[in-house]
Amino acid sequence: MKYSLAKLVAQTLGGHRGWTRAWRDPEPKPHYDVVIIGGGGHGLATAFYLARVHGVRNVAVLEKGYIGGGNAGRNTTIVRSNYLLEGNEPFYEFSLKLWEGLERELNFNVMMSQRGVINLFHSDAQRDAFVRRGNAMLMHGADAVLLDREQLRAMVPGIDFDNARFPVRGALMQPRGGTARHDAVVWGYARGADARGVDIIQNCEVTGIRVEDGAVTGVDTGRGFIGAGKVGMAVAGHSSRVAAMAGLRLPVESHLLQAFVTEGLKPLVDRVVTFGAGHFYISQSDKGGLVLGGDLDGYNSYAQRGNLPMVEHVMECGMAMMPMLGRLRILRHWGGVMDMSMDGSPIIDKTPVRNLFLNTGWCYGGFKATPASGWCFAHTIARGEPHALNAAYRLDRFLSGRVIDERGGGPRPNVH
C-alpha cells in the first residue's frame, strides 16, 4: 500500500480500519540467493538496495528477535557526516545524501530533521583541529560552518560559556546534520524491501553457518536449515559470535554504551550539541525528552545494561556544559552492545570464506551510516567486490597497515 495524504484522509473517514500490515510474515523458503543475518537497520537497508539497485530479489533477512528491537532501538538517532579522514568522509557524506532523499525513496516518514550538529571547542588547539576537520568536510562536498561565541549564544541557550575549567570558545557546525526517527528507519526499509519481494523472517536466530569446500552453503536456524548462494552478516555487537560460526576471528570487541532520556520539556535544545571537553552529546526528541549520552563503560560486555560510574560521568559532563540539566529527572536509560573495531572504523568486505560477507565494526556510529552501509554492503554482495565508497573498509587492513584511526587512539577498542 502506497502511503499518501489522500490515503490518510480516506482511512480517517473509514475509521482507520483499512490499513494493512507494512510487511509480510512469511515462512522461510528452503533456499535463497542471498541470506542476510541480522534484521537491524544495516541488514534491512542491504536487502532493500539488493532488490532496488541490483535486482536481487530472492533474499531473506533473518532476525533473532523483532524488527527494531536491537541496536536500531537503542541509539541516539544522530545523523551527520563530520569526519576527517579520506576513507571515512566520502562514505558518510554519501550516507547523509541518501538520508536527505530517504523519505521519498521509502515512501515512509523517517522524521529526518536537519537541525544542525554543533561540536563545541574550548581551546585554541581544539579550534585549530576543528577548522582542519571543517575544511576536510568542505573539500569532500559536505557542509561546515565555524561559529564564534556570539553566534553560538544566539543558537543554543543554557551553555556555560565561562565555565572555569572548560570555557566555550566557539563551535564547528554541520547545518545538514541532525536526527531521524530510529524506529521509522528500520520500519521503512523493512516495508520497502518486503514490497520488492524480500522475505523478512523474525524470531529466527542463526545457530550455525555451513561451509563446504571453503564456500558457504547456508545457515542453520531455530526454524531449520536455510540454504543460500551468498550470506551477509550484519549483526552489530554480536559479530564475533556469528563470525566464529564460520571459523573467523575478528578485530572486534563488544562493548557497552549507555544512553539517557529526561522527562519531557517544552522546546529547549533545537540542535544536536556535543561537548568538546568530555564525551557528551544532547538533542531533544519530538516528544520533548532530552536525549543524551557519552562514553563507553570501557570493558567487554554483552549485557545490554551499564553500571553507575558511567551514569555519574555522563551527568557530570552534561552539568559542565549545561548546568540547567541539574534540575531535570532522567526518565529512561538503557545500554546497547557496540562492535568496537580496533581502529574505530567499520568493516564492509568479503571474508576468506567464499560467498560469505561481513558488515561490522560500527562502534557507536552505526545509525548515521545505515543507508550507505546498506548501499555498499549490497554492492559488495551482488558484485563480489567492494564499492569505491567502502574500498577502505577492508577486513585485512590491520595486517596491511592501512588502518583508519579517526581518533588516533591505537589498537584499543575502548578508546575509540
Added chain:
Amino acid sequence: MRIHCPCCGARPVDEFTYLGDATPQRPAADAGLSAWHDYVYQRDNPRGPHHEYWQHAGGCRAWLVVHRDTATHEILEVTAAREWRARQA
C-alpha cells in the same frame, strides 16, 4: 559491579582501570607479521566467562586478572596478574 581485590577487598569498579583480554600471548620478536597481527588486533571476544586485565589504579595499583562473565557481569574469580601468568605457564 564490585571487584574483590586480593589486597584491598571488595571495591567499586570505578577504582579500577581496564586493559582488556588477558589471554593473548605476546609472540617472540621474530615471530612474523601474522603472529603479531593476531596478538595486537584479533580477539575471541566471548559472550560468557572472559579473563581480563584490570588495574586497581585508585587503590593498591596491583595488576589483576579478573575472570568475569561478559553476559551477566558476574565476577567469578580475581587473581593477582603475576600469579595468574605463573599458573598459565
